[in-house]
Amino acid sequence: VAVGNDTLPELLPVPGVRLATVSAGIKRAGRKDLVLMELDEGATAAAVFTRNAFCAAPVTVAREHLGTSAGKPRYLLINTGNANAGTGASGLEAARACARAVAATADVPDSLVLPFSTGVIGEPLPTALIEAALPAAFSALSADGWTEAASGIMTTDTRPKGCSLRFAGGDREYVITGIAKGAGMIRPDMATMLAYIATDMAVEPGLLRQMLVDAVETTFNRITVDGDTSTNDACVLMATAAAGNPPLADAGSALYPALRQALEQVCLVLAQGLVRDGEGASKFVTVDVRGGRSERECLDVAFTIAHSPLVKTALFASDPNWGRLLAAIGRAGLVDLDVNLVGVYLNDILIASGGCRAESYTEEQGIAAMAPAEIVIRVELNRGDSSAAVWTTDFSYDYVRINAEYRT
Amino acid sequence: VAVGNDTLPELLPVPGVRLATVSAGIKRAGRKDLVLMELDEGATAAAVFTRNAFCAAPVTVAREHLGTSAGKPRYLLINTGNANAGTGASGLEAARACARAVAATADVPDSLVLPFSTGVIGEPLPTALIEAALPAAFSALSADGWTEAASGIMTTDTRPKGCSLRFAGGDREYVITGIAKGAGMIRPDMATMLAYIATDMAVEPGLLRQMLVDAVETTFNRITVDGDTSTNDACVLMATAAAGNPPLADAGSALYPALRQALEQVCLVLAQGLVRDGEGASKFVTVDVRGGRSERECLDVAFTIAHSPLVKTALFASDPNWGRLLAAIGRAGLVDLDVNLVGVYLNDILIASGGCRAESYTEEQGIAAMAPAEIVIRVELNRGDSSAAVWTTDFSYDYVRINAEYRT
Numbered sequence A, B: 001v002a003v004g005n006d007t008l009p010e011l012l013p014v015p016g017v018r019l020a021t022v023s024a025g026i027k028r029a030g031r032k033d034l035v036l037m038e039l040d041e042g043a044t045a046a047a048v049f050t051r052n053a054f055c056a057a058p059v060t061v062a063r064e065h066l067g068t069s070a071g072k073p074r075y076l077l078i079n080t081g082n083a084n085a086g087t088g089a090s091g092l093e094a095a096r097a098c099a100r101a102v103a104a105t106a107d108v109p110d111s112l113v114l115p116f117s118t119g120v121i122g123e124p125l126p127t128a129l130i131e132a133a134l135p136a137a138f139s140a141l142s143a144d145g146w147t148e149a150a151s152g153i154m155t156t157d158t159r160p161k162g163c164s165l166r167f168a169g170g171d172r173e174y175v176i177t178g179i180a181k182g183a184g185m186i187r188p189d190m191a192t193m194l195a196y197i198a199t200d201m202a203v204e205p206g207l208l209r210q211m212l213v214d215a216v217e218t219t220f221n222r223i224t225v226d227g228d229t230s231t232n233d234a235c236v237l238m239a240t241a242a243a244g245n246p247p248l249a250d251a252g253s254a255l256y257p258a259l260r261q262a263l264e265q266v267c268l269v270l271a272q273g274l275v276r277d278g279e280g281a282s283k284f285v286t287v288d289v290r291g292g293r294s295e296r297e298c299l300d301v302a303f304t305i306a307h308s309p310l311v312k313t314a315l316f317a318s319d320p321n322w323g324r325l326l327a328a329i330g331r332a333g334l335v336d337l338d339v340n341l342v343g344v345y346l347n348d349i350l351i352a353s354g355g356c357r358a359e360s361y362t363e364e365q366g367i368a369a370m371a372p373a374e375i376v377i378r379v380e381l382n383r384g385d386s387s388a389a390v391w392t393t394d395f396s397y398d399y400v401r402i403n404a405e406y407r408t
Helices: A057-068 A088-106 A127-140 A146-152 A205-217 A256-276 A295-307 A309-316 A322-330 A363-370 A397-405 B057-068 B088-106 B127-140 B146-152 B205-217 B256-276 B295-307 B309-316 B322-330 B363-370 B397-405
Strands: A017-022 A034-039 A044-049 A075-080 A113-118 A161-169 A172-181 A194-199 A234-239 A284-292 A343-346 A349-353 A374-380 A386-392 B017-022 B034-039 B044-049 B075-080 B113-118 B161-169 B172-181 B194-199 B234-239 B284-292 B343-346 B349-353 B374-380 B386-392
Touching: A017 A127, A017 A146, A034 A127, A034 A146, A044 A057, A044 A205, A057 A088, A057 A113, A075 A088, A075 A194, A088 A113, A088 A127, A146 A161, A146 A172, A161 A256, A172 A256, A194 A256, A205 A234, A205 A256, A256 A284, A256 A386, A284 A295, A295 A309, A295 A322, A295 A374, A295 A386, A309 A322, A322 A343, A322 A349, A322 A374, A343 A363, A349 A363, B017 B127, B017 B146, B034 B127, B034 B146, B044 B057, B044 B205, B057 B088, B057 B113, B075 B088, B075 B194, B088 B113, B088 B127, B146 B161, B146 B172, B161 B256, B172 B256, B194 B256, B205 B234, B205 B256, B256 B284, B256 B386, B284 B295, B295 B309, B295 B322, B295 B374, B295 B386, B309 B322, B322 B343, B322 B349, B322 B374, B343 B363, B349 B363
Parallel strands: A075 A113, A194 A234, A284 A374, B075 B113, B194 B234, B284 B374
Antiparallel strands: A017 A034, A034 A075, A044 A234, A161 A172, A172 A194, A284 A386, A343 A349, A343 A374, B017 B034, B034 B075, B044 B234, B161 B172, B172 B194, B284 B386, B343 B349, B343 B374
16 A cells, blocks of 8 residues: 555656666566666766664665765666675675676776665575676666666565656756655665666766755655664765766856756655655655744654654544644754644644644544545744654554564 | 553552542543542652643643642642643643642642643543542542552553552661553653652652652653653652651661662552553563663663664564664664674574674574563673663554544
8 A cells, every 4th residue: 555646657768877677586586676777987976875873785885886986886786675784794795796796797897886785684695696687687778777677676665666857957958867665664864765866967976966965855854654764775866977068066057956956856756755655654744844943943843743653643543633743742852832832734724722722623624634645734833934844654554564574 | 451460569558648539520420530649747749740842731730839839739639531731721720720629628728739630632621520529539538548549540551550668767667659650652751651659758858859850760761652752741759757757858868778769669660560551562671771881872772772663563573673673773873883893682692793693593592582571672782881771562553553543
């Protein structure tokens, strides 16, 4: 189950990127579980990774290779079915071996290959199976490979996630295409998600990294399913330079606003797509906090609501439980919060104000507001001009079932 | 359901305290839902309350009256079935009206009465029903009323919680008795719990307060069920002075160590009893973190594990999922954590070390360790001499059911 009936849109090829999705038989035979991405020489890339101290071996290697290559990798190799996390020194060697095998086939230095893994933690990565599948992957590389790759990186996802845009910059059009997987362990600071986004524009590595960090901050870092973070998250932004524009070097460039806007749009669609497909999700909930003294305190309130199991189980029950919302706001740690100024809305229905149920509110209104699969919880703090929104899901029986049974 | 078969022990009378438990018909007729406690003149009391900014009306009034009475209240009135929270100005007036009615009957100033409420949020408190039940409550006051009161303060609790000790101090014996209710919304900083503890020793109000704060810090503030906190929590410590000892004024008093130890013991039994009866609990889990640089960082790791829905659902499934434990430790925010030094134990089985599954570990050992209803997760950080433990439960289907259906 997932919220809404989103289907994968047409994913436009990005000149300078070729993809292949093949079967290495990592978890079971026949499943397409290995994605290879090839970038033109001259392409730049930037990435953000999990901040979990127990990061997976491929995260360590990809971060290292991205640095060694000065932000100009040529290949990305992504496997599902095995996270190569919690695998110690031999896991690190396995990640390096995969990169080495791709590099040998392509005749490039190892450091131009970035490895990524997602799947079960703590099992040895079957490098021999992956290496054996590489010839087929190289043969299958195609500019039209995005759609298949969107499925190839999935784990417990119920559907592929992708987004593609053409956008105008100066006197011509550029393209940006992204795919992502997620489903569980999603929260700020990069949870178990992998996302790969490419544009044909030329962008210097330093600026590319800054643009990615900025875009992630207001999109992927504002979604949460269960408050847990994973060992393997990575979000990669690639700029192939195939369009032939003079490379963007700083935010003053004429092309900067167009790319930035397109990138944020793609990241937002992908991030919200991850929430809609969150484990056991039956609701897609926007928590929109306004009138705070700072964006930080708005986020504190929004995440306290979004992480509250009591709020999330009420959402699952379609129960307009404003008392649990007030209790969550009250423990978000805001200095000198005057609860009498706080207003809480479900969609556009005022449900609580002055520290209690709003006089105008009726239970029928609340039940009607909670019925749809998409709900907006709006909190007006009335103490400043800042605002922030986060996106989350409810807590259902299915969440418990999926996570209690995942390993069996 | 609850973990273990604990039955309420014999609760010893505390000279100087009389209790009555009667039915006011707050939520349904016949249910005993009102507890009155009477203290001898000269008794002292201290309390800690919820830190939630949306605190309930009775919390505001009880805090105010405790101050006005200089820590020497004569009556406590506790109702279940209605939290008188999220009730605005009229709720405040309702709490004052209850205190006023008790004071009028007893012919004492209003400020010598502390009101407490627990139950549904956002419904008006039926003060007329409560006032009508007061004559019966006053008639029923008895030193033997602890056992009935332990049941009278329950909400979704499945069983009453209490603890009683005799302890030696100097050349004579003293007594300490406590009762508590909780079940959901339990976490640090005083969650939905009410606890009332009394001793017949004489203690000055200032010292009494310090002793309570210290005892709560290492007991009630180290339990968590779901990370939520409530609007109504309160923990009250009363010293009746009926034993006739010279009042304890500071920690240098000869009687101080004996009372402190007895108080911590009672608080620990009550706090752990709340966790064992946590909503939907099928496991009682001790998370014991050792070898940290500070107690604070040990608590950060312990609570990150205890709050992780992924860890909690694995506990529900009796799944020795060391990967989720490592991931939780890794995101606890410790500075310069060397994951290679971290050891994770289930009971006394080493399951993870060096960032991966321990070589000596077998899945059979893990499954055996997870089978009992009581489990110890021990984390050895190996970077300092501090340690801290917290207590929690698993996340079950029943947790979702109870909290999705609570209002219906």
